[in-house]
Amino acid sequence: MALLELTAVTRQHKNGQVRVDALRGVDLAIEKGRFVSIMGPSGSGKSTLLNIIGCLDLPTSGTYQLAGQRMDRLRDSQLADIRNQLIGFVFQSFHLLSDLDAQTNVELPLIYRGVGGRERERRAMAALEAVGLTSRRRHRPAQLSGGEQQRVAIARALVGEPLLILADEPTGALDSRSGQNIMQVFRQLNRERRITIVQVTHDENVARHGDRIVHLLDGLVEREEDPREVKGS
Numbered sequence: 184m185a186l187l188e189l190t191a192v193t194r195q196h197k198n199g200q201v202r203v204d205a206l207r208g209v210d211l212a213i214e215k216g217r218f219v220s221i222m223g224p225s226g227s228g229k230s231t232l233l234n235i236i237g238c239l240d241l242p243t244s245g246t247y248q249l250a251g252q253r254m255d256r257l258r259d260s261q262l263a264d265i266r267n268q269l270i271g272f273v274f275q276s277f278h279l280l281s282d283l284d285a286q287t288n289v290e291l292p293l294i295y296r297g298v299g300g301r302e303r304e305r306r307a308m309a310a311l312e313a314v315g316l317t318s319r320r321r322h323r324p325a326q327l328s329g330g331e332q333q334r335v336a337i338a339r340a341l342v343g344e345p346l347l348i349l350a351d352e353p354t355g356a357l358d359s360r361s362g363q364n365i366m367q368v369f370r371q372l373n374r375e376r377r378i379t380i381v382q383v384t385h386d387e388n389v390a391r392h393g394d395r396i397v398h399l400l401d402g403l404v405e406r407e408e409d410p411r412e413v414k415g416s
């Protein structure tokens with residue numbers, strides 16, 4: 184059974200009189216342990232799709248099943264619990280709290296869960312170690328490079344031991360070398376911990392780190408690509 188499955192998912196936005204069909208009937212199934220890249224032109228519905236996968240938004244119609252449970256029937260508070268327990272989010276602009284050092288930023292999801300100080304510190308240190316940032320744990324975001332800030336954000340996504348990491352343009356604010364470094368971190372988490380990863384990207388070189396590329400166009404899955412197949416062969 185797939186970890187997540189969307190069937191005939193639509194999402195309409197209403198802006199006054201104007202209706203935008205952001206998703207127009209998406210069928211998509213992703214198995215546990217995959218690393219999927221979503222590509223497509225601006226406005227094709229990538230973020231809308233990722234928000235639905237991340238239980239930040241609900242479909243207008245169609246069904247969404249995550250870990251065997253129908254998400255499209257849950258209440259907001261239930262969706263918040265699912266997000267907390269199963270999903271780690273990584274954003275283009277990192278979304279770190281500027282007054283807190285790296286370790287405290289990483290501890291935040293555990294503070295919300297009521298995990299005690301000792302245990303929080305142990306898990307935050309392990310997550311920072313996984314992204315190679317142990318030595319920067321007392322730095323605040325302004326004292327870190329962009330790539331390092333994104334690694335802190337990944338450690339924060341990781342600390343709750345999620346089933347699924349969702350990333351919207353995780354390398355969009357980084358130079359290409361830092362971006363490749365973030366992809367190495369994702370690949371390692373995907374291979375060694377079997378964390379399922381779904382990322383949105385505009386960058387072909389970033390997308391190819393995934394094991395499957397889904398192309399969206401005008402709110403629909405246009406085609407799929409297997410990046411492991413050598414081009415031109």
Ligand SMILES: Nc1ncnc2c1ncn2[C@@H]1O[C@H](COP(=O)(O)OP(=O)(O)OP(=O)(O)O)[C@@H](O)[C@H]1O
Pocket residue numbers: 196197198203204205223224225226227228229230231232
């Ligand atoms: N909250 C909203 N209200 C109204 N329209 C919206 C809203 N969010 C998205 N849209 C519209 O839905 C369509 C899909 O938006 P979405 O953000 O999913 O695109 P995207 O593929 O992520 O684009 P980009 O690459 O620019 O981030 C766009 O036409 C957008 O204008």
Ligand SMILES: [Mg+2]
Pocket residue numbers: 229230231
């Ligand atoms: Mg977007």
